[in-house]
Amino acid sequence: MTSPGRDDEAPSFTDFSPNEFVVATPHVSRVLRLLGSADVLELESHEGIGLTRLLLHDVDEVAARFARTLRRSLVLPGSRTPLRAESPLEQVLAGVRLTFADRWDGWFPRLGKNRVMVGGEGAPIKIIRGDGPPAGDVPASDLPVPRAGGAGVTVGLLDTPVRHDITYDGRLLPGSSRLDVTETAALVQGHGTFTAGLVHQQAGDADLLVRGVLAGRDATATAWEVALALFDLVTQAETPVHIVNMSLGCFTEDNRPPLVLAAAVEMVRDDVVLLAAGGNHGRQGPKEVPTRIAPLWPAALDGVVAVGGRIRHGSGHEPAPFTPRTPWVNVLTDGTDVVSTFLDGKVSLGGTVEQFDGVARWSGSSMASAVAAGRLAALAGGEGGARGALARIVAGAPDDVLSVYSAPDAG
Structure with missing residues (x-):
C-alpha cells in the first residue's frame, strides 16, 4: 500500500x-x-x-x-x-x-x-510518468468504492497489461491483456492496473477492455504498435468500444504530429470518444526540453480529448502544476494523489524495492485522463451516448468531476 x-x-x-x-x-x-x-x-x-x-x-x-x-x-x-x-x-x-x-x-x-512512446511518439512510445512526491503508505480502506453508472458502455484502454488476478468486480472483459510478473516488477508495469481502476471507480457498471500495448519492464511501444492497437480496439473487438483512454504519449522534435498516430485517429468512428493524457511537463523551465507548452501526441490531435489535472482555486479549479496550460488541453479533472488499484508484490522504484499490497496513490495526467474516461462512461447513458455526454460538458453543463479548460491567449 x-x-x-x-x-x-x-x-x-x-x-x-x-x-x-x-x-x-x-x-x-x-x-x-x-x-x-x-x-x-x-x-x-x-x-x-x-x-x-x-x-x-x-x-x-x-x-x-x-x-x-x-x-x-x-x-x-x-x-x-x-x-x-x-x-x-x-x-x-x-x-x-x-x-x-x-x-x-x-x-x-x-x-x-x-x-517510440511511453505513452508518446518519437521512437519507442513510453508512459507518461507519474507526477508528484511520494505519499507514503496507503490504507486499503482509502480505495474508493466504484460509483454506479456506465451500464452498456465499454471503455477501451491502451496501456500496460493489468495485474493477472484483478477483475474490477467482473467488469474486465475476456481478451484483456494480463501482466505475468515472476520477479520484482518495474514501477511502470503497474500503470495500466492503476488507470483501469480509476475508470472503474467512476463508472462501476461499465465494461473494461485493456490492450497492453506498452510492454516490457520499460513499458514502451512504437507509434506503429499503438496505432494498430487503436485500430484493433475500435474495429475488431467482439464488444463495441465507445470510449478509448490513452494514458500515453510522445513528443516530436519539430512539434508536428506523428504521421502514424494522426492516421490512426483519423480512421476512428465519430461515435467513439478518444481521450489522452495531456502531459506532465507543465513545470518545465523556459529553456528545458520539452518546453512547458510543447504538444504531446496523441493528446494534441484535433480528434482527441486532451485531459489535464486540476486543483482547487477559490470557488473553482485551475490546472495542476504538472498540467501544461495550452490550447489543446480540453478538460481538467482530479489527477493529484488519487488512489487506485496497483500491483501486489515487490516493485522497483528506481533505487529501492518496496512491497505493494494492491493499492497505491499516484499523480499525473495519466490518472486524470483515466478519471475523465470513466466519468464520460458514467454519463454516456443519456442522449447521444459518450459523444453527446462530452458535448454537454464542453457546452458548460455542470459536473462534479469534469471541468472545461480554455488556455489564456499568449501575451
Whole structure:
C-alpha cells in the first residue's frame, strides 16, 4: 500500500526506430523506386490506417546518396523552415521529400518516423510518468468504492497489461491483456492496473477492455504498435468500444504530429470518444526540453480529448502544476494523489524495492485522463451516448468531476 510517487525520468522526445519509417501505402512503389528496392524491406502494410512500414537495410549508405541534395537546400518549396537532417534516417526522409517536391511542384508523399512512446511518439512510445512526491503508505480502506453508472458502455484502454488476478468486480472483459510478473516488477508495469481502476471507480457498471500495448519492464511501444492497437480496439473487438483512454504519449522534435498516430485517429468512428493524457511537463523551465507548452501526441490531435489535472482555486479549479496550460488541453479533472488499484508484490522504484499490497496513490495526467474516461462512461447513458455526454460538458453543463479548460491567449 505504498505510493508509486514520482518518477523523475522525463519522457524521451527524440526516440525513434533508427532504420524504420512509414509511407502512405499508395506511394510505396514510388518511394521504393527512388531508394532502390534492394535496399528497403517492406515490413508491414495496414489497410485500415493506409500506411506501410519500411525497413532500410543500411540507413547510412542510403543517407549518403542524398548528400548533394541536402547540401543544396533543406527547405521545401513554399516553406521557410529547414527540414531536420541530423540522424541518417532524418537525412533519408529529408532527401525523399526534397526530391519529390522538386519533381512534382512541391508535392511529396506522406512519410515519417516510427516513433517510440511511453505513452508518446518519437521512437519507442513510453508512459507518461507519474507526477508528484511520494505519499507514503496507503490504507486499503482509502480505495474508493466504484460509483454506479456506465451500464452498456465499454471503455477501451491502451496501456500496460493489468495485474493477472484483478477483475474490477467482473467488469474486465475476456481478451484483456494480463501482466505475468515472476520477479520484482518495474514501477511502470503497474500503470495500466492503476488507470483501469480509476475508470472503474467512476463508472462501476461499465465494461473494461485493456490492450497492453506498452510492454516490457520499460513499458514502451512504437507509434506503429499503438496505432494498430487503436485500430484493433475500435474495429475488431467482439464488444463495441465507445470510449478509448490513452494514458500515453510522445513528443516530436519539430512539434508536428506523428504521421502514424494522426492516421490512426483519423480512421476512428465519430461515435467513439478518444481521450489522452495531456502531459506532465507543465513545470518545465523556459529553456528545458520539452518546453512547458510543447504538444504531446496523441493528446494534441484535433480528434482527441486532451485531459489535464486540476486543483482547487477559490470557488473553482485551475490546472495542476504538472498540467501544461495550452490550447489543446480540453478538460481538467482530479489527477493529484488519487488512489487506485496497483500491483501486489515487490516493485522497483528506481533505487529501492518496496512491497505493494494492491493499492497505491499516484499523480499525473495519466490518472486524470483515466478519471475523465470513466466519468464520460458514467454519463454516456443519456442522449447521444459518450459523444453527446462530452458535448454537454464542453457546452458548460455542470459536473462534479469534469471541468472545461480554455488556455489564456499568449501575451
